[in-house]
Amino acid sequence: MVQAGWVREPEAEGWLHPDVEVRRSDVAGRGLFARVPIPKGTVVSRLGGRLVDTETLRALVDGTEEYVDSIVVAEDVHLLLSPGSDNRFGNHACDPNLGWVDEYALATLRDLAAGEELFSDYATSTVDPAYYLRCHCASYRCRQMVEGTDWQIPQLQRRYAGHWVPYIQRLIEAQAAGSPVSPSPAADST
Numbered sequence: 001m002v003q004a005g006w007v008r009e010p011e012a013e014g015w016l017h018p019d020v021e022v023r024r025s026d027v028a029g030r031g032l033f034a035r036v037p038i039p040k041g042t043v044v045s046r047l048g049g050r051l052v053d054t055e056t057l058r059a060l061v062d063g064t065e066e067y068v069d070s071i072v073v074a075e076d077v078h079l080l081l082s083p084g085s086d087n088r089f090g091n092h093a094c095d096p097n098l099g100w101v102d103e104y105a106l107a108t109l110r111d112l113a114a115g116e117e118l119f120s121d122y123a124t125s126t127v128d129p130a131y132y133l134r135c136h137c138a139s140y141r142c143r144q145m146v147e148g149t150d151w152q153i154p155q156l157q158r159r160y161a162g163h164w165v166p167y168i169q170r171l172i173e174a175q176a177a178g179s180p181v182s183p184s185p186a187a188d189s190t
Helices: 053-060 155-157 166-176
Strands: 020-026 028-034 043-046 048-052 070-075 077-081 096-099 105-108 117-120 133-134 144-149
Touching: 028 117, 048 053, 053 077, 070 166, 096 117
Parallel strands: none
Antiparallel strands: 020 028, 043 105, 048 077, 070 077, 096 105, 133 144
16 A cells, blocks of 8 residues: 555546557557657656555566556655556657656657657666666667666766656756665566
8 A cells, every 4th residue: 555645646547649549569569659740848648547555566566477567656656557558558769759747747858750659768767676678779879778777877867857757856866966865676667
């Protein structure tokens, strides 16, 4: 059970902008695509689901062969995405065109062309040191491996400044101010 206190409750269901659709992706099965041009700064995805603590999330991840979609929201608080949500088709890229604008919403970082796939960098939503994902994106910035500690890479901190999940953005700011930073581990996977 999560005792989030100050954490804003998510909606039960996710939302996708009406100009976003799920289609076959060359990156990973299916992905999210722009139906028409979408301007920079447009919120295109709002995640929904339920909040769980780290212990509950680890039990879910360890207890299933299914992929568990989640993001970190606060220390020991994680959003478990609602099952069946089309948001689950959002794929990773090391040069993303989406960034976080609050704890549950992603917006475009630049103008998107019709037919373009929408990507976030999964490192912007996890602090779990055990998390890793092999990446084969076509970007010249491809890191080959996305890890739950990537939020500590200064180059990424600068590149995504202001577009991390807010909890991670606060960790980065505390680290920059010289405060000791020790996020609670989590099994975030989105």
